[in-house]
Amino acid sequence: MTGPTPRPPRRRDSAATRAALLDAARLRFSRQGFDGTGVREIAGDAGVDAALVFRYFGSKEKLYAEAVRVTAPESAEADPHRPLARLADELLHDVVYGDWRQFDGEHPVLGMLRSSGRPAVRDQLRTQLCEGYLRDFADRLDGEDAELRAELMGALLLGMGVLRSVVGSPALSEAPFDRTRTLVARMVHGLSVADPAPAPDSGPESGSGS
Amino acid sequence: MTGPTPRPPRRRDSAATRAALLDAARLRFSRQGFDGTGVREIAGDAGVDAALVFRYFGSKEKLYAEAVRVTAPESAEADPHRPLARLADELLHDVVYGDWRQFDGEHPVLGMLRSSGRPAVRDQLRTQLCEGYLRDFADRLDGEDAELRAELMGALLLGMGVLRSVVGSPALSEAPFDRTRTLVARMVHGLSVADPAPAPDSGPESGSGS
DNA sequence: AGGGTAAGTCACCGAACGCTGACCGGCACG
DNA sequence: CGTGCCGGTCAGCGTTCGGTGACTTACCCT
Incomplete structure (x- = not known):
């Protein structure tokens, strides 16, 4: 119940680690809100040390902003004429x-x-x-x-x-x-x-x- | 900008202090959420020491529950037959x-x-x-x-x-x-x-x- | 006036917080 | 084989957190 991934000993891969941190942050921030989530918690879910959060994202706030940014409402723009x-x-x-x-x-x-x-x-x-x-x-x-x-x-x-x-x-x-x-x-x-x-x-x- | 009341040196009155804590808690909890609000902040707004929060309410959680409990939806029950x-x-x-x-x-x-x-x-x-x-x-x-x-x-x-x-x-x-x-x-x-x-x-x- | 009591303060605990800088070790390259 | 680099860890900084218990002080009653 501590982490979503059963932690295969991931190889060294900064892009994958960044992505894992983002995934964990999405889940935690969505569930518990910004203030209710600690960076150690997110890093633990991703299976890495909390210091990497600051190396990759600079601060908890920037991690949040990037995690919850939604890609695009790709619907609602296909046909501008439907009712x-x-x-x-x-x-x-x-x-x-x-x-x-x-x-x-x-x-x-x-x-x-x-x-x-x-x-x-x-x-x-x-x-x-x-x-x-x-x-x-x-x-x-x-x-x-x-x-x-x-x-x-x-x-x-x-x-x-x-x-x-x-x-x-x-x-x-x-x-x-x-x-x-x-x-x-x-x-x-x-x-x-x-x-x-x-x-x-x-x-x-x-x-x-x- | 620190507190809503300009703090007249209130007389000793447990009921009034309790009410002042509840008022401050309502504002802070509504604005900033539970995790974003500290008991010292609330007590500061009310002009008393933070320890009184625990004396009067037992815990931050209980203060929250009492602060946001809404009295009653007194509307919507006057006439059970309106459309x-x-x-x-x-x-x-x-x-x-x-x-x-x-x-x-x-x-x-x-x-x-x-x-x-x-x-x-x-x-x-x-x-x-x-x-x-x-x-x-x-x-x-x-x-x-x-x-x-x-x-x-x-x-x-x-x-x-x-x-x-x-x-x-x-x-x-x-x-x-x-x-x-x-x-x-x-x-x-x-x-x-x-x-x-x-x-x-x-x-x-x-x-x-x- | 004096004392009991309750209102309020103070100092402090252990834990968790965001964040930093030094360090370590596997891998790729010369 | 040596070495530089980079992904990752570790220990710890200073602060704030919720919460506790002993203490002080103002008030009321006799």
């Missing part, structure tokens, strides 16, 4: 229900939430989310509220990820994917149509924070 | 856009995300979310997917909170409340109606995680 509903469906499949075993089973953004007390992590998180995902959403919508609607769709997917992997809420964790998919499509549909549902009658007094 | 759209609207106003100055401006659940690497925090988080909020949603819905739909609505609100306060995404942070409210109502509406939008045509191959 929003289709985009949401693909992202649901690839992002929320994707294979993120490298990051302990959840999208790295969810792991970053666990370290979002650090300003540097918040910046990286905002950049990856806004420029990596939300902008593609907004480009695909028209109307003056395009960005707001894009962020609402992102909020739904993000919240689903949190409920599923962090909270482990029962229904979302166990429901068949196709059923969830249909319901998500219905919600996203509400962002596309013109005016299906007016504002709820006489809600809480609007426009004032208590 | 889902109305409930969602109220929660949007009270939870996402509520006054959580005590917790550094965000619902305590969002702060708990920042410490969700600790199993104890995850448990508390799951309990508060599932039993405090999601169950009320599900009770108000009918159909076999009541719980799943309830969690999807919760996911939307939760994701909005994350985007707004953690990520600070531009549109959600600045959009007028009434506009956001209308769009959320549309999305939630999709969870109530019978069959407005079928599943998107030929999405990614369903039922298989790669």
Whole structure:
């Protein structure tokens, strides 16, 4: 239970060692957050001495930044003309229900939430989310509220990820994917149509924070 | 910049000191997470010695558990018969856009995300979310997917909170409340109606995680 | 006024933290 | 065969951590 790899006595290979450190860091940082993870722990998982972390990455912070940097949202850019509903469906499949075993089973953004007390992590998180995902959403919508609607769709997917992997809420964790998919499509549909549902009658007094 | 209170030499009063420690702990734990906050820091904010933390609360963990425990979701239980759209609207106003100055401006659940690497925090988080909020949603819905739909609505609100306060995404942070409210109502509406939008045509191959 | 008690402080423990520089040893090359 | 280099280890720096127990001090009651 101490390390993920049963440690074959690896040959001398700086590239492989660097990669092993990154793999271990991804798992640990995702699971336990930045502050909850020590460099000795990561190095132990990788089967090397902790000093190598500083030789290869300079500092714990730089190791973190490199470990959680996500490659690219290679989806969402193939065909710039497919409808929003289709985009949401693909992202649901690839992002929320994707294979993120490298990051302990959840999208790295969810792991970053666990370290979002650090300003540097918040910046990286905002950049990856806004420029990596939300902008593609907004480009695909028209109307003056395009960005707001894009962020609402992102909020739904993000919240689903949190409920599923962090909270482990029962229904979302166990429901068949196709059923969830249909319901998500219905919600996203509400962002596309013109005016299906007016504002709820006489809600809480609007426009004032208590 | 060291402490929030300019420290009038408070009189000896165990109840007031306990409360001051709890207030400081709420702010610090919400902002920086459990691991990113030291007991000396909290005690310094409250203007007392760190040893009092252990006298009054026993351990840092117990202080945390008591600090982030939310009183009660006193909304969502007044009238058990109002429709889902109305409930969602109220929660949007009270939870996402509520006054959580005590917790550094965000619902305590969002702060708990920042410490969700600790199993104890995850448990508390799951309990508060599932039993405090999601169950009320599900009770108000009918159909076999009541719980799943309830969690999807919760996911939307939760994701909005994350985007707004953690990520600070531009549109959600600045959009007028009434506009956001209308769009959320549309999305939630999709969870109530019978069959407005079928599943998107030929999405990614369903039922298989790669 | 005097004493008991509780509120608060102080000094300190062992462990873990991020990080550094000196050192060691296997491998490739002349 | 010798030697330089580089991947890796080791010991340890200074600091901070959560937590403990003895001590001091202010307040209340008689």
